[in-house]
Amino acid sequence: MSFSLALTEEQVATQKWAHEFSEREIRPVAPEYDESEAFPWPVVEKAREVGLYGLEYYQMAGADETGLTSAIVSEELTWGCAGITLSIFGTGLALAGLAGSGTPEQFATWAPKMFEKEDGSIALGAFGVTEPGAGSDVSSLRTRAEKTEGGWLLNGTKVFITNGGIADVHVIVATVDPTLGHKGQATFVVPPGTPGIAGGKKERKLGIRASHTAEVILTDCFVPDECLLGGEDLLRRKMESAKTGTSTRKSGALSTFEATRPLVGAQALGIARAAFEFSRDYAKERIAFGKPIISNQGIAFKLADMAMEIDCARLLVHRAAWMGRAGVPFTQAEGSMSKLKAGEVAVKVTDEAIQILGGYGYIKDYPVEKWHRDSKIYCIFEGTSEIQRLVISRAVAAAGS
Ligand SMILES: Cc1cc2nc3c(=O)[nH]c(=O)nc-3n(C[C@H](O)[C@H](O)[C@H](O)COP(=O)(O)OP(=O)(O)OC[C@H]3O[C@@H](n4cnc5c(N)ncnc54)[C@H](O)[C@@H]3O)c2cc1C
Structure with missing residues (x-):
């Protein structure tokens, strides 16, 4: 497929449809x-x-x-509220974990169960990587997976898991051989109703507060062999080649985050756009010293920079989303670039929006302070800004002579 960021007629219609849903169903209940x-x-x-x-x-x-x-649907929904959008799309991370590590048969078995329970009601998925002692450093996971008769026993504690404990299907990354770092890790599906998995403390957060974030505790949690994503042969080969130093395969956690980064960036964009639009309209109406504040260059230039930065982030996000779908590898860390830029733009733009609204930007009667609180997570989860810079800098160092 040739490279193009032009939206098709159908995509423009989808964008409108998603925006209308966001405006009608999400934004009005966001403060609540x-x-x-x-x-x-x-x-x-x-x-x-x-x-x-x-x-x-x-x-x-x-x-x-x-x-x-x-990407465009994600942006439209977070324009309404990022926390609510994460409740709608949070299962997508578990889905990406399943797609990244599972066989096509495993994907076909488990993906539908992440979205619908047997009784036809809504199901949720959760992807559990992070632990108290291992966030950015994914290679240090301590949750153990031990082989036992007919399956695997999982033991450990995951923290900060979106939909953790309330999900029907959990996708859990655990270590089989801790001496091999991320190459000694495997990804497991924990099916609905499995004993030994429980939600722990639910976190109270700065932003995205409509999204459920909690501990997941695994205590002798038994999953059958077919729940090991990719199967045992693949795991054995991966670990053997890691021991002989020939493996270049990334862990399930790393490849999952790589795949989802453009969409996470798209979510950050939605928050930035909401704040930009709101502060632009406010600046046209707010009178100070007898004229609208937008007629001061100090305010108009802020808005100019905000518009430019949002566009710049959107181009990176759409390029990475296109590459991901077309199967073009992120050789220049394009996925990381998109998420890093969009996350930092969201924080900066929402900060400037508060400044443009003055005191009204700081109080809860106006939505801008919430957007600023919501934006910060995009510099933290699915790889912090520092980790994105690490990935980009490695690509930079590997290029050229
Ligand atoms: C609301 C929320 C939802 C989340 N959802 C999920 C989820 O669904 N599933 C999941 O598995 N996890 C989830 N997480 C966890 C999230 O991905 C981690 O918090 C994140 O990866 C950072 O890990 P950490 O908190 O342990 O920070 P640390 O890794 O301890 O980092 C602390 C600081 O040190 C910096 N740092 C670390 N190493 C380096 C380095 N080598 N170079 C430079 N700086 C470095 C970091 O950038 C950061 O600034 C969620 C977190 C939150 C807050």
Whole structure:
């Protein structure tokens, strides 16, 4: 497929449809869920009714030909509220973990169960990598997977897991041989109703408060052999080649985060755009010293920079989303670039938006302070800004003579 960032007619219509949903169903209830920190089940239910819930599943199955549909839908929904969007799309991370490490048969078995329970109601998925002592340093995971008769026993504690404990299907990365770092790790599906897996402490957060974040505790959690993603032969070969130093394969965690970065960037963009639009309109109306504040260059130039930075981030996000779908490898760390830029733009733009609103930007009667709180997570989860710079710098160092 030739490189193009032009949206098709169908994508423009999808963008409009997602925006209308966001404006009608998400933005009006955003403050309420931000305050209560409750999981927004009614909104997720509405998203399901219109076909937005599980959209990433269909897109992964080939419905999104250019990769851009997922990006534009993500941006439109986070324009309404990032926390609620993460409740609608949080399962996508587990889905990407399954797609990244599982066989096509495993994907076909488990992916539908992440979105729908047997009784037809909504199901959720969660992807558990992070632990108290291992966040950026994924190679130091301590959750153990031990081979036993007919399957594997999982033991350990995961922290900060989106949908952790309330998910129906958990995808868990555990270490089989800790001496091999991430090459000694394997990814497991923990099916619905499995004993030995439980949600722990639910975190209270600065932002994205409608999204459920909690510990996941695994205590002699038995999963059958078929839950080892990729199968035992592949794991054995991976570990053997790691021992002989010939393996170049990335861990399930690393390849999953690489695949989801452009979409995480797209979410950050939605927050930035919301703050930009709101502060632009405010600046046109707010009168100070007898004229609208936008007529001061000090304010207008801020808005100019905000518009430019959002565009710049969107180009990187759409390029990476297109590359991901077309199967073009991120040789210059294009996925990391997109997530890093979009996350930092969201923080900067929401900060400037508060400044443009003055005191009104700082109080809860206006939405801008929430957008600023929501934006910060995009510099932390799925690889912090420092880790993205590490990935980019390695690509830079590997290029040239
Ligand atoms: C709301 C929320 C939702 C999350 N959802 C999930 C989820 O669904 N699944 C999941 O597995 N995890 C999830 N996480 C975890 C998240 O991915 C980690 O918090 C993140 O990767 C950072 O790890 P850490 O918190 O342990 O920080 P650390 O790794 O301890 O990092 C602390 C600081 O040190 C810096 N640092 C670390 N190493 C280096 C280095 N080599 N060079 C330069 N700087 C470095 C970091 O950039 C950071 O600034 C979530 C976290 C939050 C807050």
